[in-house]
Amino acid sequence: MVTDAPVVVLGAGAAGLVAAHQVAARGIGVIVVDHQARPGRKLAITGGGYCNVTNMRVKARCFISSNPHFVKSALARFGPWDVMDMLADAGIGVEERDRGELFCDQRATLLVDFLQGRAEAAGARLMLGCSVSGLRALPGGGFLLRSSRGELQASRVIVATGGLSYPGIGASGLGMDIARSLGIPVVAPRPGLAPLLWSASDRERFADLSGNSLEVTTRCPDSPAFRADLLFTHRGLSGPAALQVSSYWRPGASVTVDLLPGIDVEGRLLEARRERPRAALRTVLGAWLPKRLVLAFEGREIPDLPMGRLSDLHAAAIADSLHRWTFHPAGTAGYDKAEVTVGGVDTRAISSKTLEARDVPGLHFAGEVLDVTGWLGGYNLQWAWSSGHCAGRAV
Ligand SMILES: Cc1cc2nc3c(=O)[nH]c(=O)nc-3n(C[C@H](O)[C@H](O)[C@H](O)COP(=O)(O)OP(=O)(O)OC[C@H]3O[C@@H](n4cnc5c(N)ncnc54)[C@H](O)[C@@H]3O)c2cc1C
Incomplete structure (x- = not known):
């Protein structure tokens, strides 16, 4: 018919x-x-x-x-x-x-x-x-x-x-x-607008952070910067900051995350060194970031030190790592989860x-x-x- x-x-x-x-x-x-x-x-x-x-x-x-x-x-x-x-x-x-x-x-x-x-x-x-x-x-x-x-x-x-x-x-x-x-x-x-997945090594390192969220800025090659909430999950990164950047992301590219956007991390660390020399660096950072995230970074992006032993170089390097944390997604969660x-x-x-x-x-x-x-x-x-x-x- x-x-x-x-x-x-x-x-x-x-x-x-x-x-x-x-x-x-x-x-x-x-x-x-x-x-x-x-x-x-x-x-x-x-x-x-x-x-x-x-x-x-x-x-x-x-x-x-x-x-x-x-x-x-x-x-x-x-x-x-x-x-x-x-x-x-x-x-x-x-x-x-x-x-x-x-x-x-x-x-x-x-x-x-x-x-x-x-x-x-x-x-x-x-x-x-x-x-x-x-x-x-x-x-x-x-x-x-x-x-x-x-x-x-x-x-x-x-x-x-x-x-x-x-x-x-x-x-x-x-x-x-x-x-x-x-x-x-x-x-x-x-x-597009899809969660980004951990690589096997990142999953091991960050899976414990599942449920934590914080306001960040994300970007990847060819994308604008997106300031929004980022959510850690068992599978990877989600929340608006991850979804936005995922639409620009291409396999093999990295995503850069500013974990403390708009904050003078280096200046604040030097101030904390003067005022709280006996405090552990992780305690100071734990007031600004989820504590589990600080622990996941300790020994790599963040040294295990009391504030009194923090050098100017340390402060600059930590600020750089936190403002430019680089993450290599293994992929996106695919069409089942993509908006x-x-x-x-x-x-x-x-x-x-x-x-x-x-x-x-x-x-x-x-x-x-x-x-x-x-x-x-x-x-x-x-x-x-x-x-x-x-x-x-x-x-
Ligand atoms: C979970 C989720 C939440 C979202 N939230 C928002 C939001 O809040 N704001 C926003 O702006 N966007 C949102 N989006 C995106 C938005 O829904 C889509 O961009 C929008 O619906 C696209 O409209 P469309 O009419 O082009 O397609 P659709 O709304 O997808 O409609 C296409 C239609 O074509 C039909 N169709 C497909 N294939 C065939 C076929 N072979 N034969 C016959 N019919 C067929 C489908 O059944 C469907 O009814 C969201 C998407 C998802 C998945």
């Missing part, structure tokens, strides 16, 4: 539901296809169930992409204030937390229900539990999609199938496979205004399937809303 619709949206996630509403609201027939039994499964678990919907400080530099200017047009046309209007329509309030992050004041499932209801009320039809395995461009224009419910024909298609993270709730590589099959380049995907996928459909092959593939007229991409990855803090959903809105307007 062939089902015909002017527009098919692939994926009933954040980008797909917004896109479908935009299409249907202009009186154009649209079917939203998703292989999950419920729409928005990932959206429902975002932000610990309260969805960090956007960030008031959103800027192009908060996104990783091979084409760093790509996001500007869509963000300018549907930004954080538009997201707030959308939430107001849903009857959901927002709470501003750290660094401009806006969270819903009610469960994210309410937002999913609203997005589904709004799209359906405008005339969109949801086809759930329907798995799509491929798409073919028809010679005279339009597309034929192979699905578990038969073939679907559409004049235009919006691919909003997301990234590879959290395969247990429906993530798949379909969007990237479709792009490749039509000759649209894909930037090799990798897990996003870095890489995806190459934005250099896509119009930033219409999100349409330059060489495949009628085929649009929106959301995480594209090579656009935001920082932690609401940026990825902002991208899903902005790109979904623009793709929906353009078809």
